[in-house]
Amino acid sequence: MTIAVYGAGGIGCYVGGRLVAGGADVVLVGRQRVADEVAEHGLHLTDYRGADLRVTDVRFETIPAAAAEADLVLVTVKSAATDTAAAELAEVLEPGTVVVSFQNGIRNGDLLRERLPEQLVLTGMVPFNVLTKGGGAFHQGTEGGLDVQQHAAIAPYVEVFERAGLPLTQHADILPVQWAKLLLNLNNPVNALSDLPLRDQLSQRAYRRCLAAAQTETLELLALQGIKPAQLMALPPHRIPTVLRLPDLLFRRVAAKMLAIDPHARSSLWEDLQAGRRTEIDYLNGEVVRLAESLGRAAPVNSRLVALIRQAQAGPRRAWTGEQLYRELRP
Numbered sequence: 353m354t355i356a357v358y359g360a361g362g363i364g365c366y367v368g369g370r371l372v373a374g375g376a377d378v379v380l381v382g383r384q385r386v387a388d389e390v391a392e393h394g395l396h397l398t399d400y401r402g403a404d405l406r407v408t409d410v411r412f413e414t415i416p417a418a419a420a421e422a423d424l425v426l427v428t429v430k431s432a433a434t435d436t437a438a439a440e441l442a443e444v445l446e447p448g449t450v451v452v453s454f455q456n457g458i459r460n461g462d463l464l465r466e467r468l469p470e471q472l473v474l475t476g477m478v479p480f481n482v483l484t485k486g487g488g489a490f491h492q493g494t495e496g497g498l499d500v501q502q503h504a505a506i507a508p509y510v511e512v513f514e515r516a517g518l519p520l521t522q523h524a525d526i527l528p529v530q531w532a533k534l535l536l537n538l539n540n541p542v543n544a545l546s547d548l549p550l551r552d553q554l555s556q557r558a559y560r561r562c563l564a565a566a567q568t569e570t571l572e573l574l575a576l577q578g579i580k581p582a583q584l585m586a587l588p589p590h591r592i593p594t595v596l597r598l599p600d601l602l603f604r605r606v607a608a609k610m611l612a613i614d615p616h617a618r619s620s621l622w623e624d625l626q627a628g629r630r631t632e633i634d635y636l637n638g639e640v641v642r643l644a645e646s647l648g649r650a651a652p653v654n655s656r657l658v659a660l661i662r663q664a665q666a667g668p669r670r671a672w673t674g675e676q677l678y679r680e681l682r683p
């Protein structure tokens with residue numbers, strides 16, 4: 353049973369490396385710069401529970417053909433790269449290969465399914481944060497295993513993921529899980545604009561009010577669309593904005609788990625902005641704007657966040673205080 357990880361960056365190297373450490377036959381497919389880093393240092397994988405693994409026997413390839421032998425392919429490219437990845441995979445994969453999208457956003461699985469009609473494409477979800485530390489080191493900064501669409505084809509891999517310390521939770525209906533994750537990802541632009549680690553940013557009420565506003569707007573649209581987001585945390589999604597708006601002291605008491613994040617962890621969107629790469633904003637808050645449009649409504653808070661990230665992508669960046677950002681987002 354060979355597993356290919358297609359797009360081995362933060363999530364791909366971490367998940368793929370943990371699978372190798374758990375004894376699976378894995379090939380990582382990614383860029384030359386990451387291949388060089390892994391060749392020099394191997395992988396050093398740590399997590400919030402104190403796991404500390406050095407993985408030296410890593411197969412890292414840089415051409416799509418390396419995925420051809422795989423029985424299972426985990427797609428871990430950023431959303432804007434899914435189209436190209438799908439075209440490359442369509443050229444090399446055997447019919448019947450199982451492909452799982454472990455990406456944020458709502459549509460990556462659908463896009464892969466459309467482009468890979470001869471393969472079985474399932475949608476997955478990564479609930480935790482991975483901090484890319486450099487020198488082959490990746491740290492899981494928040495709790496969680498992996499979520500995936502339920503299917504008989506997943507059965508042969510359940511034990512492999514279990515051994516890797518990343519148990520799979522299967523869901524009969526993955527869309528509510530994806531939307532629940534997207535509600536959390538609405539914080540990605542807030543975090544990027546704050547230019548702070550997640551824990552510092554979420555510790556400040558003004559930033560949390562920005563996230564609460566983006567979530568409230570989204571929850572109203574989801575209700576109109578008839579989608580009930582899944583519960584991923586101790587609180588149901590519709591209660592989270594109220595908790596986010598609490599004063600700092602109370603928030604720390606009531607929602608200590610939300611702040612149980614590695615002190616250096618940042619959102620993946622911050623990482624993209626920092627590296628000058630195209631961000632996933634159009635697939636996160638932009639997805640909410642699209643939903644609003646399809647319902648003949650507006651999503652002013654999420655639209656503004658999309659615009660601010662586009663500005664930051666195009667030109668000089670600034671670090672917004674929570675108060676400044678909240679004033680900017682208020683209708």
Ligand SMILES: NC(=O)C1=CN([C@@H]2O[C@H](COP(=O)(O)OP(=O)(O)OC[C@H]3O[C@@H](n4cnc5c(N)ncnc54)[C@H](OP(=O)(O)O)[C@@H]3O)[C@@H](O)[C@H]2O)C=CC1
Nearest residue numbers: 359360361362363382428429433437455456478481482620
């Ligand atoms: N990082 C995190 O903490 C979390 C991320 N996610 C989600 O997981 C997904 C992956 O994120 P993340 O790992 O952070 O992203 P990264 O950018 O760290 O990793 C993706 C890697 O794939 C490479 N890549 C892109 N296209 C191809 C291709 N066609 N062939 C081979 N390699 C390719 C990229 O190279 P290049 O940059 O040169 O294009 C990059 O090295 C995203 O959807 C993200 O939102 C979900 C939960 C947490």
Ligand SMILES: CC(C)(CO)C(=O)C(=O)O
Nearest residue numbers: 479480481536618619620
């Ligand atoms: C885990 C979380 C919500 C925050 O890191 C994320 O998905 C991301 O950074 O894209």
